[in-house]
Amino acid sequence: MSSSTSEIPVPSGTLAAVNPAADAERKGLTKKEIAADHPTWCPGCGDFSVLALYFKLIEKRKLWHEKITTIAGIGCSSRFPYFVQAHGAHYIHGRALSFASGVSLSRPDLHLFVFGGDGDAFSIGGNHFSHTARKNIKMTYVVMDNWVYGLTKKQTSPTSPLGFKSKTDQWGAVDYPINPMKQAIAAGASFVARTTHTNPNHVLQMMEAAMDHDGFGFIECLSECVEFYEGAFDASNPRKGGSFKEVPKDHDVTDELAAYKLAGEEFPGYFGVFYKNIKPTKNAKEAGIVKNLQEKYKGLQDWQILQKTFDRMK
Amino acid sequence: MSDTTTAASIPEEAPKISNISEAIIRIAGNSQDGIQAIGGFLARLAGRSEQEVMTFMTIPSTISGGPSIFQVRIGSGEVLSAGDEADVLLAFYQHSYEGHINSLKKGGIVLFDADHIEPNPEWQSQYHHVAIPISSLTIEAIGGTAKDKGKNIFSLGLIARMFDLNIPKLEKLIHERFGGKDESIEKNALLAFHAGYGFSVGNLIETFRFKDSSKKDGHQVVMNGNEALALGLIAAGVRFGAGYPITPWSDIMEALRRELPKYGGSFIQCEDEIASVSMAIGAGYAGRVAVTGSSGPGIALKTEAIGWAGMAEVPLVVVNIQRGGPSTGMPTNIEQSDLNISCYGGHGDSPRVVIAPSNVEDCFYSAIEAVNVARKYNTPVFILSDQAIATRIEAFTEPNLEKVCQDISPDLSTVADHKPYDLSTPDGTVKRVVPGTRILSGKYPIATGLEHDELGHPTGSPKLHMQMTAKRRKKFQSLAATLPTPKIHGPAEGDVLLVGWGSTEGPICEAVDRARAAGQSVSSINIRHISPLPPGLEDIFSRFRHVFVVEINDEGIYGIGGQLATLLRSRFCNPAIRGINKTDGLTWKVKEILTRVNERLAESDLKSAALA
Numbered sequence: 007m008s009s010s011t012s013e014i015p016v017p018s019g020t021l022a023a024v025n026p027a028a029d030a031e032r033k034g035l036t037k038k039e040i041a042a043d044h045p046t047w048c049p050g051c052g053d054f055s056v057l058a059l060y061f062k063l064i065e066k067r068k069l070w071h072e073k074i075t076t077i078a079g080i081g082c083s084s085r086f087p088y089f090v091q092a093h094g095a096h097y098i099h100g101r102a103l104s105f106a107s108g109v110s111l112s113r114p115d116l117h118l119f120v121f122g123g124d125g126d127a128f129s130i131g132g133n134h135f136s137h138t139a140r141k142n143i144k145m146t147y148v149v150m151d152n153w154v155y156g157l158t159k160k161q162t163s164p165t166s167p168l169g170f171k172s173k174t175d176q177w178g179a180v181d182y183p184i185n186p187m188k189q190a191i192a193a194g195a196s197f198v199a200r201t202t203h204t205n206p207n208h209v210l211q212m213m214e215a216a217m218d219h220d221g222f223g224f225i226e227c228l229s230e231c232v233e234f235y236e237g238a239f240d241a242s243n244p245r246k247g248g249s250f251k252e253v254p255k256d257h258d259v260t261d262e263l264a265a266y267k268l269a270g271e272e273f274p275g276y277f278g279v280f281y282k283n284i285k286p287t288k289n290a291k292e293a294g295i296v297k298n299l300q301e302k303y304k305g306l307q308d309w310q311i312l313q314k315t316f317d318r319m320k
Numbered sequence: 321m322s323d324t325t326t327a328a329s330i331p332e333e334a335p336k337i338s339n340i341s342e343a344i345i346r347i348a349g350n351s352q353d354g355i356q357a358i359g360g361f362l363a364r365l366a367g368r369s370e371q372e373v374m375t376f377m378t379i380p381s382t383i384s385g386g387p388s389i390f391q392v393r394i395g396s397g398e399v400l401s402a403g404d405e406a407d408v409l410l411a412f413y414q415h416s417y418e419g420h421i422n423s424l425k426k427g428g429i430v431l432f433d434a435d436h437i438e439p440n441p442e443w444q445s446q447y448h449h450v451a452i453p454i455s456s457l458t459i460e461a462i463g464g465t466a467k468d469k470g471k472n473i474f475s476l477g478l479i480a481r482m483f484d485l486n487i488p489k490l491e492k493l494i495h496e497r498f499g500g501k502d503e504s505i506e507k508n509a510l511l512a513f514h515a516g517y518g519f520s521v522g523n524l525i526e527t528f529r530f531k532d533s534s535k536k537d538g539h540q541v542v543m544n545g546n547e548a549l550a551l552g553l554i555a556a557g558v559r560f561g562a563g564y565p566i567t568p569w570s571d572i573m574e575a576l577r578r579e580l581p582k583y584g585g586s587f588i589q590c591e592d593e594i595a596s597v598s599m600a601i602g603a604g605y606a607g608r609v610a611v612t613g614s615s616g617p618g619i620a621l622k623t624e625a626i627g628w629a630g631m632a633e634v635p636l637v638v639v640n641i642q643r644g645g646p647s648t649g650m651p652t653n654i655e656q657s658d659l660n661i662s663c664y665g666g667h668g669d670s671p672r673v674v675i676a677p678s679n680v681e682d683c684f685y686s687a688i689e690a691v692n693v694a695r696k697y698n699t700p701v702f703i704l705s706d707q708a709i710a711t712r713i714e715a716f717t718e719p720n721l722e723k724v725c726q727d728i729s730p731d732l733s734t735v736a737d738h739k740p741y742d743l744s745t746p747d748g749t750v751k752r753v754v755p756g757t758r759i760l761s762g763k764y765p766i767a768t769g770l771e772h773d774e775l776g777h778p779t780g781s782p783k784l785h786m787q788m789t790a791k792r793r794k795k796f797q798s799l800a801a802t803l804p805t806p807k808i809h810g811p812a813e814g815d816v817l818l819v820g821w822g823s824t825e826g827p828i829c830e831a832v833d834r835a836r837a838a839g840q841s842v843s844s845i846n847i848r849h850i851s852p853l854p855p856g857l858e859d860i861f862s863r864f865r866h867v868f869v870v871e872i873n874d875e876g877i878y879g880i881g882g883q884l885a886t887l888l889r890s891r892f893c894n895p896a897i898r899g900i901n902k903t904d905g906l907t908w909k910v911k912e913i914l915t916r917v918n919e920r921l922a923e924s925d926l927k928s929a930a931l932a
Contacts, residue, residue, distance in 0.1 A: 088768075094764070302582075
C-alpha cells in the first residue's frame with residue numbers, strides 16, 4: 007500500500023522475515039496462479055467482473071500471495087476469498103470489517119481487501135461500517151451493491167429502491183433506501199469512490215486508488231444481480247442506452263459538502279472518487295501511542311516491564 | 321477474632337492487649353467515602369507483612385453514591401474466605417450501623433461515627449460500642465475544607481492503633497498513594513492518619529497484636545482478580561485485545577488499554593461486543609492470539625462469532641466475569657450462572673474450553689494456561705471468572721516473571737505446503753500458518769465458518785462434515801486426557817463430597833475444615849477445568865455417599881442442581897450428585913454451606929428411615 011505503512015512498527019516480537027532477497031527474483035503472479043475455486047455465482051453476475059479486476063490488480067501491482075489477505079462476510083459477493091489463491095477468511099454475516107480491523111491493526115505488513123454486499127455493509131453490518139470508517143482503519147473495502155438479497159433469493163435489501171418488488175415486499179419496497187455514498191461520507195470514511203461492474207477500466211482505476219490510499223478506502227461498485235434484479239443498473243450502462251457520468255473534473259475531492267452533493271444526485275449519478283481526505287489512520291495513532299510508551303521502557307525486556315508493574319503491587 | 325477473649329467490661333486503665341491469629345474488619349459507609357481505600361491499605365499492608373488477606377466488597381450499581389461496604393480478613397495463617405462474621409465493624413452512618421450490626425459477631429466491637437450515629441441501647445448490651453466523632457475530628461485535624469474527605473484515613477489510623485499495625489509501612493503506603501505533585505494531599509492524609517491513631521490511644525478498650533505469620537515463602541504481591549487476569553494475559557504474551565465496557569469486566573480492558581502499548585501491543589475499544597470479539601478473532605487469525613471479554617449480556621452477543629472461531633479453528637481467549645443474571649440482572653453482584661453459556665452458548669456442535677480460576681493468584685496462571693491451550697488447540701478458550709474474584713484483593717507469592725513470561729509472536733517462515741484442517745493428525749491439532757507466510761505449493765488456506773475440506777474450501781459432502789465434526793471434537797478429547805485430576809481437600813472417601821468451582825473454593829474448603837473439626841466426614845474438590853472435564857472424577861465421586869455441588873445459581877427446573885451439577889449429572893449419571901444452590905448475589909458464607917449440608921443430610925436420613 008502507500009509508503010507510510012512501512013513506518014508503522016509491527017507489534018512486539020519479531021515477524022520472521024520471508025527471505026526478502028528472493029522476492030526481487032520472483033516473477034509476478036499470473037492469473038492462473040491467483041485463481042482458486044471456480045466462482046459459484048450465476049452466469050452473467052456482475053461479481054465476475056469485480057473478481058477479474060481484483061486479479062488484474064494483483065497482477066499489475068505485483069502483489070504476492072502471502073502479502074494479500076482477502077476477507078469477506080456473508081452474501082453472494084462474500085464468497086470472494088474462496089476464488090482467490092491467497093490467505094483469506096470467510097467470516098460471519100456483517101462483521102467482516104471488524105474482523106479485518108483486527109487483522110489490520112495487528113499486522114500492518116499485509117494488504118487487506120474486504121469484499122461484501124449491500125446487506126453485509128449497510129444492514130446487519132451497518133454499525134461496523136460507520137465505526138470502521140470513522141476510526142480510519144487501513145484497508146480497502148469494496149461493496150458490490152446489487153440492491154437485492156441474492157443468496158437468500160430475492161428479499162428487499164437496504165439499498166433496494168422504493169417500489170422494488172421482492173419476496174418480502176410483494177407490493178413493492180416501502181422503506182427508504184440507504185445511500186451508500188452519503189453513509190460513507192457522513193461516517194468519516196477518508197476515501198469514498200463509486201464505480202460499476204460494466205466499466206472494467208474504471209473499476210480497476212478505483213481499486214488502485216483505494217489501495218494506494220493510506221486509510222479506510224471505500225468503493226461502492228454497482229454489480230448487477232441478473233437473477234433477481236435484472237436491469238437494475240441499465241441507466242448507468244451506455245451499452246444499454248444509459249449514461250456513465252464521471253465525477254466532474256472540477257470537483258474538489260477534499261470538499262465534504264460537495265461530495266455529499268454529488269452523492270445526492272439521482273440515479274445513475276456520478277462515478278469516480280467523491281471524497282478523499284488524508285488524515286492519520288487508527289493504525290498510525292495506535293503505533294504512536296506504542297512508540298511514546300516504549301520510549302520510557304527502552305532496553306527492557308517484556309518481563310522486566312511487567313516486573314515494574316508488580317513492584318508497585320507489593 | 322480467634323484466640324481472643326474479649327473483655328467483658330470496659331477497663332479504666334491502659335487497654336488490654338490480646339494476641340490474635342486473624343481478624344475480620346468490616347467498614348460500612350457510602351461508596352464515595354473512600355472505604356475501599358482503607359481496605360486496600362490494609363490488604364497491601366498484610367501482603368507486605370507476609371500475612372494472608374482476603375477482602376470482600378459490595379458496591380451499589382448506581383453511578384455515584386449509595387451504601388457500600390468493604391470487609392478485610394487478615395490472618396497469620398491460611399485465609400480461605402473473606403469471613404462470615406466481623407470482629408470489628410466501623411460504621412460511618414446510621415444506615416451503615418443498622419444495616420451491618422448483624423454481620424458483627426456477638427461481643428464484637430463497633431467503632432461508630434458519633435457525629436452521624438445514634439446508637440441503639442438494645443445493641444449496646446450485645447456489642448462493645450466505641451463512640452468516636454470521626455467527622456468532626458477529621459475536620460479538626462486537617463481543616464474545615466475537608467468535609468467528608470479524609471475520614472477514611474482518620475479511620476485507618478484508628479484501626480492501625482487498635483491492631484498495633486506497622487506504622488512506617490502504612491506511612492509508606494500513604495506516601496505511595498498520595499505522594500505526588502500536590503504535597504498538601506499527602507500532608508493532609510498523614511495528618512488525618514495520625515489524628516486517628518492518636519485518638520485511639522486514650523479511648524480504646526482493647527488492642528490486638530497479630531501473631532507472626534506462618535508464611536515465609538518470599539515476597540507477596542497484592543491485587544484483585546481482574547488485575548491478576550490482565551497481568552496474566554500480558555505475561556502469556558497476548559499483545560492484542562478488543563472489548564466493550566461492561567461491569568465487572570471493564571477494569572480488565574482499562575488495564576490492558578493502559579499496559580499493552582508498553583509491550584508494543586494495543587487494546588481497542590470497539591463500537592459493540594460483536595465488533596470486539598470479531599477484532600480479537602481477526603488478530604488471532606493473523607497470528608496474534610488475542611483476548612476479548614465481557615460479562616453475561618456481552619458474552620451472549622459474542623456467541624455467534626465464538627462459534628466461527630470454533631469452526632474456523634482460530635485461537636481466541638474470552639474472559640467472562642460473571643455477574644447476576646439473566647439479562648441486565650444484578651450487575652454488581654456475584655452469580656455463577658454463565659457456566660452454560662460458556663460451555664454451550666452458540667449454535668451447532670461447537671465445544672469450547674472453559675477454565676474457571678478459583679482465587680486471585682489462579683486468575684494470573686489461568687490466563688497463561690488459556691492462551692497456551694488456545695494456541696495449541698486453535699480454539700476459543702473461556703476464562704470464567706466472577707464478580708467476587710474480580711473485585712476481591714488477595715496477597716500471593718510473586719511469580720517469577722522472567723520464567724513465566726512468554727513470546728508468542730507469529731512465525732512467518734516459508735512452508736512447503738499447508739492444510740489448516742488436516743484430517744490426518746492424531747489429536748486433531750495443526751500448527752496454523754498465518755497470513756504473511758509464503759506457501760511454496762501455491763495453495764493458500766481459507767479460514768471459514770462453512771463446512772470445509774482440508775484447505776478450507778467449502779464442501780457439502782456428508783462424509784467431510786462427519787470427519788471434520790469428529791476432528792473438532794477429538795481436539796477436546798485429547799486435551800481432556802492431559803488435564804490433572806482435581807486434588808481432594810480432606811480424605812479420599814467418606815459421607816459427603818462438596819464440589820465447587822470458581823470463587824467458592826475458599827469458603828467450601830473452610831466449611832470442610834469446620835465440619836471435620838466437628839467430627840463429620842466431609843471432603844471437597846474444586847473443578848477448574850469445566851470443559852472439557854478432567855479425568856478421574858468418576859472414581860472420586862464413587863467413594864462418597866453424597867456429592868453436593870455447591871454453586872451460586874439456581875437449582876434448575878428439575879431441581880437436580882445448578883449448572884455444574886447438571887453437567888456432572890449428565891456426564892456421570894450418578895444420582896448421588898445433587899446441588900446446593902443460592903441466588904442472593906453474595907458469596908457463600910461458611911456457616912451457610914454447613915447449614916445447607918446438614919439440612920440435606922437430615923432429609924436423606926429421614927428418607928432412609930422411611931424406607932427401612
